[in-house]
Amino acid sequence: MAANDTQITEAEKIRIASNFLLSAPPGEFNEVFNDVRMLLNDDTLLKEGCAAAFAEYNKEQFMPVKLEGVEKQTLITKYNERPGGKFFDPKSKNTFAYSHLRKEATDLQSESVEDKSTELWRKALQEEADKYIDSHYEGTGIAAIFVNDSTLTLCIESHRFQPKNFWNGRWRSQYVLPVGDGISGTQQLKGIIKVQVHYYEDGNVQLVSTKEVNAKVQISADYAQTAKEIFKVILLEESAYQDAVQENYQQMSNTTFKALRRQLPVTGAKFDWNNTHAYRIVVDLK
Numbered sequence: 001m002a003a004n005d006t007q008i009t010e011a012e013k014i015r016i017a018s019n020f021l022l023s024a025p026p027g028e029f030n031e032v033f034n035d036v037r038m039l040l041n042d043d044t045l046l047k048e049g050c051a052a053a054f055a056e057y058n059k060e061q062f063m064p065v066k067l068e069g070v071e072k073q074t075l076i077t078k079y080n081e082r083p084g085g086k087f088f089d090p091k092s093k094n095t096f097a098y099s100h101l102r103k104e105a106t107d108l109q110s111e112s113v114e115d116k117s118t119e120l121w122r123k124a125l126q127e128e129a130d131k132y133i134d135s136h137y138e139g140t141g142i143a144a145i146f147v148n149d150s151t152l153t154l155c156i157e158s159h160r161f162q163p164k165n166f167w168n169g170r171w172r173s174q175y176v177l178p179v180g181d182g183i184s185g186t187q188q189l190k191g192i193i194k195v196q197v198h199y200y201e202d203g204n205v206q207l208v209s210t211k212e213v214n215a216k217v218q219i220s221a222d223y224a225q226t227a228k229e230i231f232k233v234i235l236l237e238e239s240a241y242q243d244a245v246q247e248n249y250q251q252m253s254n255t256t257f258k259a260l261r262r263q264l265p266v267t268g269a270k271f272d273w274n275n276t277h278a279y280r281i282v283v284d285l286k
Contacts, residue, residue: 013040014049021053022060025198025206026170027161029057047101054100055085062157062172064142065105067096072130072142079146079153090122090146118150121179124223125230129154132231136238145177152177154191154234166201173238179219179226189217189233193241209245213237 017036024032040046063076067089074080074089076098082088088095088111097107113119122145129143133156141158154177159170175191191213199205217233220226 010045010049013042013045017046018050018053021050022057024057025168026061026159026196027163027168028198051100058098058100058103061170062142062155062174063103064157065098065103067092067094067105067108069108070094075142075144075155075157077144077146077155079148079155080144088146089144091126091144115147115150118147118152120223121177122147122152124227125152125154125177125179128224128227128231129156132235136235141171152179167197167199169195169197169207171195173234175213175234177230178217179230184220185218186216187219189213189215189230191234191237193238195245207245207249211241211244 017040020032020036021029036050037043037046058076059078059081064073065076065087066073070089070092072091074087074091076087080088080090082095086095086097086107087105090113093111093113094108095111096105096109098105126143126145129145133141133143137156137158140160141156143154143156145152145154147153154173154175156173157170159168161168171194173191173193175189178187178189193211193213195207195209197207215233215237218226218229
């Protein structure tokens, strides 16, 4: 070993491995995990040292999870996390343990809701959220509304994984819903939309896009009507964002990507198709 070589500590190995795992594109965590496992060559260090990264990744990605005996999936987020590594599904009123590595839910236990007023808001908003997902996410989306200290947070996740076609993508959006405090009138709806797409056929290209939402919405004491007004605004915001992403992509295809292509062959001259014999093609092919 050279005099200036330094041994990488276990803490540094964990930090580097965790960064790789947290950067895994949608639908490709297992592939990144297996690569990191080979590089680290220490299963105990990986599973114990990077456990926090597994959990952070799943919560940041709004990982869908199916609960046994429950029709609709819920999401793994920081907004429904409970102490002891458990999570709460407000739709089925179940707490459950979750394996961040196997991505499985176990140990379901029913739980009652104490704040009845906030629960009325949550239920009305969840009903409208399910209608919104069915109408605009083509059967691929999940919406869940979580309550924390009377604050209602809407999380939406939708993904398409096409590894056979060399691409994967995920849409996430999150909104703090301005209801439940008894205040009527115009209020601010704040949120954030995130899109990440990875395309890797004969290359490696990622689209990572984020947009903050700050819109006005009309709030009243009518739960159902207020839920409708909120999702009208969300539809406008998400549709405008999707249109902007598509327009930007089209502009890049017509300008940026086109500029990357070779304008002339290596000879520096355009190919004269009317005088092909000048290029001695037949001779070169023999």
